[in-house]
Every structure is written in structure tokens, then in C-alpha cells.
Amino acid sequence: MHVLFLEVDTESAWAVASLGPAFLAATLRAQGHGAGFFRVTTAVGLDEVRAAVAREQPDLIGVSVTTRQWLRARDLLAGLREHVDVPVILGGLHATFSPEEVLRHPGIDYVCLGEGEAALLELVEALREGRALRDARLGRIRNIWARGGLRPGLRPPIEPIDAIPFAARDLLDERWGVVHVSTQRGCPFPCTYCGARMYDELYAGEDGPAYGRRRSHGNVLAELRALRDAGALNYVIFLDDTFTIHHPWVREFCRRYPQEVGRPFSLHARVETVNPRMLQELAAAGCRLIVYGVESGSPRVRREIMQRSASNQRFVDVFRWTREAGIGVTANYILGTPGETVAEMEETLALHRRLQPDDFGFFVFYPYPGTALFTLCRERGYLPDDYLERPALHRRSILRLPGVSPEDIDAMYARWTEARIDAMVARGVPAQEVAQVREAALAHAACG
Numbered sequence: 001m002h003v004l005f006l007e008v009d010t011e012s013a014w015a016v017a018s019l020g021p022a023f024l025a026a027t028l029r030a031q032g033h034g035a036g037f038f039r040v041t042t043a044v045g046l047d048e049v050r051a052a053v054a055r056e057q058p059d060l061i062g063v064s065v066t067t068r069q070w071l072r073a074r075d076l077l078a079g080l081r082e083h084v085d086v087p088v089i090l091g092g093l094h095a096t097f098s099p100e101e102v103l104r105h106p107g108i109d110y111v112c113l114g115e116g117e118a119a120l121l122e123l124v125e126a127l128r129e130g131r132a133l134r135d136a137r138l139g140r141i142r143n144i145w146a147r148g149g150l151r152p153g154l155r156p157p158i159e160p161i162d163a164i165p166f167a168a169r170d171l172l173d174e175r176w177g178v179v180h181v182s183t184q185r186g187c188p189f190p191c192t193y194c195g196a197r198m199y200d201e202l203y204a205g206e207d208g209p210a211y212g213r214r215r216s217h218g219n220v221l222a223e224l225r226a227l228r229d230a231g232a233l234n235y236v237i238f239l240d241d242t243f244t245i246h247h248p249w250v251r252e253f254c255r256r257y258p259q260e261v262g263r264p265f266s267l268h269a270r271v272e273t274v275n276p277r278m279l280q281e282l283a284a285a286g287c288r289l290i291v292y293g294v295e296s297g298s299p300r301v302r303r304e305i306m307q308r309s310a311s312n313q314r315f316v317d318v319f320r321w322t323r324e325a326g327i328g329v330t331a332n333y334i335l336g337t338p339g340e341t342v343a344e345m346e347e348t349l350a351l352h353r354r355l356q357p358d359d360f361g362f363f364v365f366y367p368y369p370g371t372a373l374f375t376l377c378r379e380r381g382y383l384p385d386d387y388l389e390r391p392a393l394h395r396r397s398i399l400r401l402p403g404v405s406p407e408d409i410d411a412m413y414a415r416w417t418e419a420r421i422d423a424m425v426a427r428g429v430p431a432q433e434v435a436q437v438r439e440a441a442l443a444h445a446a447c448g
Contacts (some may be wrong), residue, residue: 156208
């Protein structure tokens, strides 16, 4: 059996492809099945996708979608079904937390809820035996929900997680020897705006191991050594939401990584999970950059709305400790969170000026299905009637918020854009590149 995975881009193709299908493909191949990959960039249309399907001759098409990818994937698959009669399965965050919405659209036959390796393998084997649709509709294939069928139960998360084969790198579209690695699944933090925690909640009432699991040092380092020895490793980006969970694991990693791998790397962390000693150890191991989610400069917004308890002073201290360790710092911020005032958005900009990160990202809040803040927005009437048809962008708010208008958030976004341009000028970025950023920002603002 052969599965073709489609990666549906919504803006640019500079980023790595979705990590999930790479694990799924590795699992299928380990059991003798085939897996192919086609990247549907923004320049690729339906005809090219049809041609890719004709070349691959798949028995199943798989697509992993976030909410940002959903609308384009939906329309693409509806068009594809008019020409190609190959069953289609969707997985990923959006499919897991909006399965009914996904399954009501043409061109989609199955949804995978939660972790997909064992579930997809069972579905593929059922397809080979001609019983997939019947079994799935009866809820017999756990995690796989078929159009018109019963919602299935969930199978326990794979334990030990080291049993999952290394990701199939040919599905990631990685470049220049920069590889992307996940050492864990799940997140223990209750942030209300993020979907990562919702997988833990999805499995909370199920029997079996918890969803939150971490690979062993030996497993992670063996994968990286293999990539290095193959000449395909220059830099590692660890994709874990919080790499610095469980200090003993991190310290053992720092001890072994320089000798066993010895390549520079970056990671994501929370300021509550690091201290000066750990930062020094990470720097000595080869860490060159840490991304911290600041999100808001208002302690009230972080504490009462986002369920994040760190103080502004903690952010200031950790950013200083990180720089003193010789590690670069990137900060991420959110604008227009439900319940946030314009004055509190000003506090975020003020905290940013205190932190002075080396780089930063700023994003207008979007209510992702499955998150606590999505539920709040739905219950309080903040969602527009046509929200299901609006693209999930991070440039303009779709919400009807009391006390804060979309224009207020637009104005704040414009100020962040100017802050971005000022930072580029301060770094000596060529004027032509600065002008391109300004032009792109204006175009994005115009299209919402």
C-alpha cells in the first residue's frame, strides 16, 4: 500500500514541512508500505496536484492541517475529488479539534484524532483488506473517524515513545543541513491560547500512559549522530514547546551532546524553566538561540487570561541571563487577546523595549479550535457569524471584542511593524531590504 502525503502551504514554503507526516511515513515504511510527499506551495494549483497523484498512484492521500492550512486544504481536496477517486484522511491539530467540521466537506473521507502512527497503520492495512470504510464507520479503528460513522475511541499513546521510528527526512523539505527535531510530545502548561496542551486534555480521561512523554537521550542522540555521519547536519532546531522541562534530562543532554553530536542548536523555553546555571550549560553544549514566548507585557493578562504566572521582572532577568551566557534571544508577542485593553497592549510594547531581544515576532490573536480561549470567544459571542470561512491569519483580528476594535489592533500592529523596521535599521540591514519589509507589511494590512 502507498500513501501520498500533501503539505499544503498557505504563505511561503521557506518553513519546514509538518513534522507529523514524517513520523507517519517512517512507521508505514517500517511495516513494508510506501510513502510519498508532494509540497503544495502557493504557486501550485490543482492541476499540479492531480499530476502528482497520477505519478504516485497512491492508495490513500494524507494531509496534516493546522487551522491556518485548513481552508486551502479543504478547497483543494474538494476540487481533487472531482477528478480523483482516492480516499483522503486529514490529521493534525485542526482535524483533531474540529473533526465534525472537517468531515462535512466533500473530498475528505477520514479524520485521525490525536496520535496517528498506529492508527494510520491499521487503516492502511484495513484498506488493503477491503474493510476500511466498514470498520471505521463502526468505530472499530480507534482514532480514525469515517464520514458518516461513529466517533471512535482513542488508543493509548505509544509507549515507550522511542518505539516510533526516526522521522522520514525526505518528507520535511529541510535545507542547508538545518534539521528539525522533537524530543517530546505533550505540554504540561495550561496556556489558554495554545493547542499543544489540548492533546494532553484529549487523552486525560483515557486508560494507558499520559500523552506527555519524552524520548530517551540515547534515542535523540542516535538520530542526530546518524544525520551528522551522513553529512546532512549543520544546525539543529529543537521544536519542543518547552525544551527545558525536567532539568535532570536537560543537564544530561548538555553533558552528552557536545561529544556525541557537536553541532549548534536552538530551542524554545519558558522563563520559569531556566536559571543562570542551566543557561550556561546549554551555551557550553552549543545552544546559539532561545525563543521565549512573552505574549503580553501585562501581568494581569498573562495571569488571568493566559494562565501564565511569570512576572515582568522574571522576563527581564532571564533575557539578561541568556545574553550573559552568550545565547541569542528571540521573543514572541500576542496582540488583541480577548479581555486585553489597548493600554495593556501598550504595556507589551513597553516590556519589549525593556527586554531588547535580538529578534522578535508579533502576532494578532486568533482563536484556535480546542483551546480554552476559543471556547470563551464562542460562548461570549466574540466570533463573527462567518468565522469558519475566514482564514486564520495573524495580522488582523476577526473578533468582535468589547472595548477594543479591529482598528485599535491594526494601529498597534502597525507600531510593531515600525519597531521591526527600526530594529532592522539598527542592525545595518540594507535599505532595499527594509523597504521590502515595509511594503510587505502594508500589503498584509490591506488584505487583512
